[in-house]
Each structure stands twice: as C-alpha cells, then as structure tokens.
Amino acid sequence: MTNPQSVAILGAGAWGASLANLAAANGHNVRLWSRQGSETLEAVVRDAQLVLSAISMKGVRDVASQVQSFPISPKAIFVTATKGLDPQTTYTPSQIWQTAFPNHAVVVLSGPNLSQEIQQSLPAATVVASSVTTASVLVQLVFSSSHFRVYTNPDPVGVELGGTLKNVIAIAAGVCDGLQLGTNAKAALVTRGLTEMVRIGNFWGAKTETFYGLSGLGDLLATCNSPLSRNYQVGYQMARGQTLTETLANLPGTAEGVNTCEVLVQVAKQQKINIPITEEVYRLLKGEVTPRQALEELMLRDIKPEYDY
Structure with missing residues (x-):
C-alpha cells in the first residue's frame, strides 16, 4: 500500500498471528502483543492507527480497561476479531470496546477463517463491519490480499453474532459426526441451527440477511465441517466418550462456544427465545444428558411447521 x-x-x-502476517505482507508496520511477550501493552498500542484485538473472550474486558489508561491516537480504529459473549454483562466484544472508547470507530472482523488454513495461504474470505463506513473500508484495505478476500458490511451486530453463535452449533455438529449419524442428520442440524442463530440475532438487532452471508452461514459451514475447529472437536470428543474436562484439557486454545452456550441459554430463558439445539448442547456440557439422549430429545420434540408465519 x-x-x-x-x-x-x-x-x-x-x-x-495470522492477521499480523496478512497486514505485514501488505507493507504495514505491525506490532504484536501477548501476555508472554517482551513488549508492554502500552508500547504496542502507542500511536497505533489500528488496534486489533484477537484475544480470547475472557480477557477482553481486562485488556480494554488497561488500554483505556494509555494515551491512544484520537483517530485510532479498534478492530475486534474475538468470537464470544461476556458472561457477566452478555456484551459482545465490540460492545466492550465501544463502551471503553465511545469516540472511536469500532470494526468487527469475522468469517469462515480457520487460522491454520490462512497460515498456509489457502484462499479465504472474511467480513469487516462497522457503523462507520470509512473505518471498515480502511480495515478492508489493510488485510485484503490475493488469497484473503475482505468484504465490508454495514451490520456489525449481525456479523459479530454470526461468528459467535455458530460456535454452539459447531459443538452439536461435532456430536453428530462423533455419533456417526450421517449426512441427512448433519444437514438438518446445521439448517435448524442457522434458524436459532437468526432468532437470537434478531433479538439483538441484527439483520436476518447478514446470517446468510459469509459471517453467518459461511462461518457456520466451515466450523461445523472441519476437525480444525475447536468447538467441533468439543462435541466430537464428547460423543466419542470423553468428558468435557478431558476434552478442553487437550484442546490447543479456547473453545468459545462452551461459555457462549451458557450466556445464550440465560438470555433465551429471560426473553423466551426458542433455541432447542442450544439448550441440548448446554445440557450436554453440564453433564445432564449424554450425546445420545440430547439427540433423542431433539427428535422427539412436538411436530410443527418449518417456519413461524
């Protein structure tokens, strides 16, 4: 550039690291921070024009609070690439960053982006969304490349929730494959899972059509069909007889769907949102049902029309 x-x-x-490599390959000055690194958080964010958060959900509030106490460029754009919900406030990552920095543009980056494939320079696409169009266009330019196609979208809530909600359905998809239930069952599960995502998203103010794009359906398909997905692995390993504790101990990184599921069930009960797949995943994770019992509960629900007219 x-x-x-x-x-x-x-x-x-x-x-x-994948996002850092994409920006660096485009000639940008990239500084990377981690808790184990030698550089301080203050030094990394100093004078940054883009501050991109790719930390796990449990660390977002703490890191955002720390960054608040540092001098930040008044035109700095915050980008969030975290997929999850805060268990205490039910805030999304972008809501946490926007609350901390109300006068700055916040951009959501989400899509079918399995990091191991991106590290291998395999073709991929993603979506950047913000209420500030100029901010999302700038982020689009920073990360776009011949093997990483970046689209813009004006619905940051929908883009962010697509990446967050699909993690719960991916756990169910892993169970489906772990029990060897076949292609018909998997197709039905993913389709009905998308319906739940739309219901929850609409409650949060997201646009329905966003969930049929890359950050919704696209991310759902990638995560529900790849052993590279940590959330898929949670369901798969539990269906093969492991406990949740054993499964999480062997995972490289965080399966955000586990915590997200708990928050969603809490919100759905309060708001009377019908999310049966999510509820069965929650019961499975809590040890209340076996994978096989969760399946039977879903199959034996009252018969009904496909759509609520």
Whole structure:
C-alpha cells in the first residue's frame, strides 16, 4: 500500500498471528502483543492507527480497561476479531470496546477463517463491519490480499453474532459426526441451527440477511465441517466418550462456544427465545444428558411447521 498503517495486534495466538502476517505482507508496520511477550501493552498500542484485538473472550474486558489508561491516537480504529459473549454483562466484544472508547470507530472482523488454513495461504474470505463506513473500508484495505478476500458490511451486530453463535452449533455438529449419524442428520442440524442463530440475532438487532452471508452461514459451514475447529472437536470428543474436562484439557486454545452456550441459554430463558439445539448442547456440557439422549430429545420434540408465519 502507498499509505502504510501502524497496526497493533493484541493476542499472539494462531488467529492473531495470522492477521499480523496478512497486514505485514501488505507493507504495514505491525506490532504484536501477548501476555508472554517482551513488549508492554502500552508500547504496542502507542500511536497505533489500528488496534486489533484477537484475544480470547475472557480477557477482553481486562485488556480494554488497561488500554483505556494509555494515551491512544484520537483517530485510532479498534478492530475486534474475538468470537464470544461476556458472561457477566452478555456484551459482545465490540460492545466492550465501544463502551471503553465511545469516540472511536469500532470494526468487527469475522468469517469462515480457520487460522491454520490462512497460515498456509489457502484462499479465504472474511467480513469487516462497522457503523462507520470509512473505518471498515480502511480495515478492508489493510488485510485484503490475493488469497484473503475482505468484504465490508454495514451490520456489525449481525456479523459479530454470526461468528459467535455458530460456535454452539459447531459443538452439536461435532456430536453428530462423533455419533456417526450421517449426512441427512448433519444437514438438518446445521439448517435448524442457522434458524436459532437468526432468532437470537434478531433479538439483538441484527439483520436476518447478514446470517446468510459469509459471517453467518459461511462461518457456520466451515466450523461445523472441519476437525480444525475447536468447538467441533468439543462435541466430537464428547460423543466419542470423553468428558468435557478431558476434552478442553487437550484442546490447543479456547473453545468459545462452551461459555457462549451458557450466556445464550440465560438470555433465551429471560426473553423466551426458542433455541432447542442450544439448550441440548448446554445440557450436554453440564453433564445432564449424554450425546445420545440430547439427540433423542431433539427428535422427539412436538411436530410443527418449518417456519413461524
């Protein structure tokens, strides 16, 4: 690019490192922060034009609070690439960053982005969304490449929730494959799972059509069909007889769907949102049902029309 940007990447896991490599390959000045690194958080975000957060959900509030106490460029754009919900407030990551920095543009980056494939330079696409169009266009330019196609979208809530909600359905998809239930069952599960995502998203103010795009259906398909997905692995390993504790202990990184599921069930009960797949995943994770019992509960529900007219 003729106008290189100063980019601070917070979180040096596989996803943060992949995004750092994409920006660096485009000629931008990239600084990477992790808790184990030698550089301080203050030094990494100093004078950054883009501050991208790729840390796990449990660390977002703490890191955002720390960054608040540092001098930040008044025009800095915050980008969040975390997929999850805060268990205490039910806030999304972008809501946490926007609350901490109300006068700054916040951009959501989400899509069917398995980091191991991106590290291998395999073709992929993603979506960047913000209420500030100029901010999402700038982020699009920073990360776009010949093997990483970036689209913009004006619905940050929908884009963010697509990436968050699909993790719960991916756990169910892993169970489906672990029990060897076949293609018909998997197709039905993913389709009905998308319906639940739309219901929850609409409650939060997201646009329905966003869930049929890359950050919704696209991310859902990738995560529900790949052993590279940590959330898929949770369901798969539990269906093969492992406990949740054993499964999580062997995972490289965080399966955000586990915590997200708990928050969703809490919200759905309060707001009377019908999310049967999510509820059965929750019961499975809590040890209330076996994978086989969860399946039977879903299959034996009252018969009904496909759509609520």
